[in-house]
Amino acid sequence: MKQYFKDIFKSIWTIFVGMKVTFRHLFIPAVTIQYPDVKLKLPERARNRLYVNMDDCIGCFQCDLACPVDCIYIETVKALPTDDLGITSTGHKKRLWVPKFDIDIAKCCYCGLCVPVCPTECIVMTDVYEFSEFNRHHLIYNYATLTPAEIADIKAKAAAYEKEQAAKKAAASAQAKAAQPAGTPAAETTAKTETTPSTPPPRSA
Numbered sequence: 001m002k003q004y005f006k007d008i009f010k011s012i013w014t015i016f017v018g019m020k021v022t023f024r025h026l027f028i029p030a031v032t033i034q035y036p037d038v039k040l041k042l043p044e045r046a047r048n049r050l051y052v053n054m055d056d057c058i059g060c061f062q063c064d065l066a067c068p069v070d071c072i073y074i075e076t077v078k079a080l081p082t083d084d085l086g087i088t089s090t091g092h093k094k095r096l097w098v099p100k101f102d103i104d105i106a107k108c109c110y111c112g113l114c115v116p117v118c119p120t121e122c123i124v125m126t127d128v129y130e131f132s133e134f135n136r137h138h139l140i141y142n143y144a145t146l147t148p149a150e151i152a153d154i155k156a157k158a159a160a161y162e163k164e165q166a167a168k169k170a171a172a173s174a175q176a177k178a179a180q181p182a183g184t185p186a187a188e189t190t191a192k193t194e195t196t197p198s199t200p201p202p203r204s205a
């Protein structure tokens with residue numbers, strides 16, 4: 001009988017010990033907030049979703065190279081000498097089209113390394129941190145502003161220009177060779193190189 005009451009007392013005492021912390025917090029102001037109705041002010045240098053201002057992007061790949069998880073995908077096309085892409089707000093001349101600039105934000109670890117390396121300060125951290133998605137493919141953000149038709153046109157013109165330049169180079173090289181008299185040192189050297197065995201002869205002791 002004595003043991004019976006002892007057990008009852010022990011149980012009640014254990015409940016009081018367990019609730020001690022809870023009781024203490026009844027008299028301390030709450031530290032939780034009613035998110036999402038109430039939001040805390042973010043620290044000044046908080047790292048959240050990235051934004052790229054494509055008007056200032058020169059396609060230099062610095063951000064891509066700095067990214068430790070390879071979640072930035074950039075594609076560039078060289079502008080033609082007749083193209084004027086303008087200058088960035090930081091005064092850098094734009095020489096490349098940027099038909100593709102994607103960031104897979106699902107892979108991003110918010111290290112922020114891509115931000116300070118940008119020479120035109122066009123990739124920045126925003127204060128947006130609510131961007132969850134049901135489909136992870138929706139977390140690949142496309143920042144490029146060119147339309148598919150514009151991209152196709154730019155690529156076709158660039159390919160045609162490259163071809164034209166290669167043809168001009170080949171023609172100039174053929175012309176130079178034709179103008180070279182036979183038996184010149186250059187021709188001899190070429191002939192020597194062609195007859196040189198691919199492996200050197202064994203060295204004598």
Ligand code: SF4
Pocket residue numbers: 050066067068069070071072103107108109110111112113114115
């Ligand atoms: S914040 Fe870090 S992980 Fe995210 S894109 Fe920039 S460099 Fe890559």
Ligand code: SF4
Pocket residue numbers: 052056057058059060061062063064074117118119120121122123
């Ligand atoms: S570092 Fe800046 S300018 Fe260079 S590719 Fe990245 S976003 Fe564009």
